[in-house]
Amino acid sequence: MVGRSCSLFISYPSRAKENSEGRRARTTRKENAEKGNSEATARPLIGQLIAEKSSNLAPRAVATLSGQHPHRRLFFWFLLRSIDEKRSSPMADVIKVADSSEMTLETVRDSLIREEDTIIFSLIERAKYPINVGAYDKTKTAIPECSDSLVEFIIKETEAAHAKCGRYENPEEHPFFPDDLPTSLVPAFNFPKILHPAAASINVNSTLWEVYFAQLLPLITVPGDDGNYASTAVSDLACLQALSRRIHYGKFVAEVKFKESPQEYEPAIRSQDRDALMKLLTFESVEERVKRRVAKKTMLFGQEVSLNDNCDEKKLKIDPAVVSRLYEEWVMPLTKLVEVEYLLRRLD
Numbered sequence: 001m002v003g004r005s006c007s008l009f010i011s012y013p014s015r016a017k018e019n020s021e022g023r024r025a026r027t028t029r030k031e032n033a034e035k036g037n038s039e040a041t042a043r044p045l046i047g048q049l050i051a052e053k054s055s056n057l058a059p060r061a062v063a064t065l066s067g068q069h070p071h072r073r074l075f076f077w078f079l080l081r082s083i084d085e086k087r088s089s090p091m092a093d094v095i096k097v098a099d100s101s102e103m104t105l106e107t108v109r110d111s112l113i114r115e116e117d118t119i120i121f122s123l124i125e126r127a128k129y130p131i132n133v134g135a136y137d138k139t140k141t142a143i144p145e146c147s148d149s150l151v152e153f154i155i156k157e158t159e160a161a162h163a164k165c166g167r168y169e170n171p172e173e174h175p176f177f178p179d180d181l182p183t184s185l186v187p188a189f190n191f192p193k194i195l196h197p198a199a200a201s202i203n204v205n206s207t208l209w210e211v212y213f214a215q216l217l218p219l220i221t222v223p224g225d226d227g228n229y230a231s232t233a234v235s236d237l238a239c240l241q242a243l244s245r246r247i248h249y250g251k252f253v254a255e256v257k258f259k260e261s262p263q264e265y266e267p268a269i270r271s272q273d274r275d276a277l278m279k280l281l282t283f284e285s286v287e288e289r290v291k292r293r294v295a296k297k298t299m300l301f302g303q304e305v306s307l308n309d310n311c312d313e314k315k316l317k318i319d320p321a322v323v324s325r326l327y328e329e330w331v332m333p334l335t336k337l338v339e340v341e342y343l344l345r346r347l348d
C-alpha cells in the first residue's frame with residue numbers, strides 16, 4: 001500500500017472586519033474625502049442609508065430629495081438589504097462566529113456536526129472512481145525524478161502551496177507532510193489563542209494516512225482501474241483533509257471539557273493516566289447519536305435525486321452503514337486519541 005513520510009473549524013472573527021476596523025483607525029474620513037477616496041465618501045452614504053432604511057424611505061425618493069444619483073444609492077440600498085437578509089436567514093447560523101469565551105461543548109459539537117457534511121460529501125466524491133491502485137503505486141507515477149506515488153506527489157505539492165498561503169498557521173489545520181514545508185508568505189492572522197501551546201506538537205495524520213488507505217478506502221470504492229489517477233488523488237486529498245480537521249478538532253473539544261471541569265481532569269493529567277482520561281472524556285450516548293446521524297446524512301446526501309419522491313436505496317452512492325462504521329472504528333477513536341494526547345500535555 002501507500003508509504004508516507006509523513007485540519008475543525010471554529011469560525012474566527014472575520015479578517016475583513018478586523019482589516020476594515022484597522023483601516024478606519026489609520027485613515028480619517030476627512031483625509032480620505034480630501035483625497036477624493038470613493039471608499040471614504042461611500043461610508044457616510046452607507047451611514048445615511050442605514051438611518052433612512054430604519055425610517056422606511058424608498059431609496060429613489062430619498063435620493064431625489066437629497067440630490068444624489070439614484071443608481072448609486074439604489075446600489076447601496078440593495079447592499080444593505082442583502083446584508084440584513086443574510087443576518088436573519090437560517091444560513092447565518094451555519095457560519096457562526098465563535099471566540100474563545102463563547103466556545104462551549106455545544107458549539108464545538110456543532111462544528112463536528114457541520115464537518116460530517118464535508119466528510120460525507122468528500123467520501124461520495126471519492127466513491128465516484130474505482131480504487132485505482134495506480135494512484136498509489138510508486139512505480140506508476142512517471143514524473144521525472146519523483147520517487148513518490150502520485151497521491152503523495154499531489155498532496156506534498158498542494159500542501160507546499162497551502163503552506164505558502166498560511167493554511168497551517170491556523171491551529172485547526174494539520175499537514176500530512178509537515179517536514180520541509182515552505183513558510184507562509186502572507187501576513188500572519190492573529191488567531192485567538194484558545195489551545196495550550198503544547199497542542200502544536202500533536203499531529204496524528206500519519207495514523208490517519210495508514211487507516212485511510214489500508215482500511216477505509218477499500219470499503220467505499222469498487223475494485224477496478226479507470227486511469228483517472230490524478231482526479232482520484234485529488235479526491236483522496238479532500239477526504240484526508242476533512243477527516244484530519246475533524247479528528248484534530250479533538251484538541252478544542254478537550255480544551256472545553258477541561259475548562260468546564262478542571263478539578264475532574266487534573267488528577268488524571270498529573271498522574272498521566274490515559275485510561276482515566278479516556279473514560280472521563282467519553283460520552284457513549286453522544287457517540288451513538290453521531291453514528292446514527294452520519295448514516296442518515298449518507299442516506300440523504302448519497303441518494304439519486306429524481307423528480308418523483310421515491311428514494312431508491314439500491315442506488316445510494318455509498319453505504320450508510322459503512323460510514324457509520326468508519327466513524328465508530330476510526331474517526332471517533334482518533335478524535336479521542338487527540339483529546340487524550342492534548343489533555344496529557346494540558347498542564348505542561
Ligand SMILES: C=C(O[C@@H]1C=C(C(=O)O)C=C[C@H]1O)C(=O)O
Pocket residue numbers: 109112253281282283284286287290331332333335336
Ligand atoms: C468529541 C467528543 O468526545 C468523544 C468523542 C466523540 C466523537 O468523536 O464524536 C463523541 C463523544 C465523546 O465520546 C464529544 O464529547 O463530543
